[in-house]
Amino acid sequence: GSFSHLCCWTNYPSQKCAVPLNQINQQNGLYTAITRGINEQKQSVSNIRIINSVNREILIYSEYDKYLKCAENPDLQWIFSNTTEAGTVYKHDVRLEDTPASTFPAKLTQFLFHRFQYFNGDTSKGLFIIPCELIDYNGDKLQEFVNKHAQDWKLPADFITWLNDSNTFCSTLVDRIVTGYPKNEIEKLEKELGYKDDFLVTAEYFYLFVIQGPKVLEQKLKLNELPLNIKVVDDIKPYKERKVAILNGAHTAMVPVAYLAGIRTVRDVTTNPVFLSFIKDLIDNEVIPVLSQSPSELTAFASAVIDRFNNPYIEHELMSISLNSLTKFKTRLLPQLISYVNQYNKIPYCISFSLAALIVFYRGEQAGQPIPLNDDDYLLERFKAWNELYDSNVKQLTENVLAMSDLWGLNLNEIPKLQDDVSQKITEILSHGTESMLRKKYVC
Secondary structure, three states: OOOOOEEEEOOOOOOOOOOOOOHHHHOOOOEEEEEEEEOOOOOEEEEEEEEOOOOOOOOOOOOHHHHHHHOOOOOOOEEEEOOOOOOOOOOOOOOOOOOOOOOHHHHHHHHHHHHHHHOOOOHHHOOEEEEOOOOOOHHHHHHHHHHHHHHHOOOOHHHHHHHHHOOEEOEEEEEOOEEEOOOOOHHHHHHHHOOOOOOOEEEEOOOEEEEEOOOHHHHHOOOOOOOOOEEEEOOOHHHHHHHHHHHHHHHHHHHHHHHOOOOOEHHHHHOOHHHHHHHHHHHHHHHHHHOOOOHHHHHHHHHHHHHHHOOOOOOOEHHHHOOOHHHHHHHHOHHHHHHHHHHHOOOOHHHHHHHHHHHHHOOOEEOOEEOOOOOOHHHHHHHHHOOOHHHHOHHHHHHHHHOOHHHHOOOHHHOOOHHHHHHHHHHHHHHHOHHHHHHHHOOO
């Protein structure tokens, strides 16, 4: 009840859903959230809440008019988005006339321009726009892309002025492990609850939401009245740097390394001495040394992260983290790899090993079983075309992957010794598997 309306959406027109589209409307916008873990007093807690803040779901690809109609709401104050790193992109070929445009920034531009026109440029009708994607300074990046679309579409200069002066784009950091629909325990939970909920979601007890924005947000969010772990700050950089590099970086590294060994959940990674040693080595010796915060603060945060990974209430499936793994490696681990090479003049073993495992993972099979890869079609098509190279020419495969400058932002073959290092690790993973290799390194 701290604000009158909340408008949020994601950007997956082709996403495969576990339940029929629009079903949350059939549940009157209600769903159950279960948060479980260890609280501040080191006590085990399990909280169950019925979330009633969702008004309705609009399927933008079939109900575009209803979507634009939301822009005409005079009480609307906020737009939150969560489209993952792959969602906030700029494409030159989208059009204002598309119903809707294919990218999230373009959809947002359409929405804001309609609001501007409907209210005749009323400066009081600007919005707080709060993206939650794990992109460095996501608010600044989103604002940049919206401005590009406004220029591409030759929208009026007074709209561009309204866009930038009357709206507030806030960069954010969101820190909570949300494990999603608990399919492995849904029968037990629904029996305990006494009702069926197709949108039931589970998450860890811990959460942190950091917003870089004006102090007026504290008043608007009523943070003086509500005991929420939400911080309004001048700069999110130190919070984001440690979270993305340590927590998200560890997630991204463990997915292919552990999955190829038959492990399926995060907790199973932390309860396996070999893989736990790998994750701790990566964090303590390759990530923390290249971050800017004090080592003691980073070490304490890293220790808390391992505890969160080992939450006995959470069965966080590795495949639920694997969405857009290549893009996630770019944002979460590549900066640390480059910084480590520049600082120590050698390849970091764990980050390089995770990259090699990721390339093997994108072959799309493990122990003769298909891996349900979920990534942009153009990337999946490339790996499909390179499939024979896994058996015939691993060096060429590695060179091809590292050369994807359209993904990485640079040609990674230019990093000294990286191609040879990754190529050798791929060959060994294909021959011996990830667990066998790590057992030789970590005597457990």
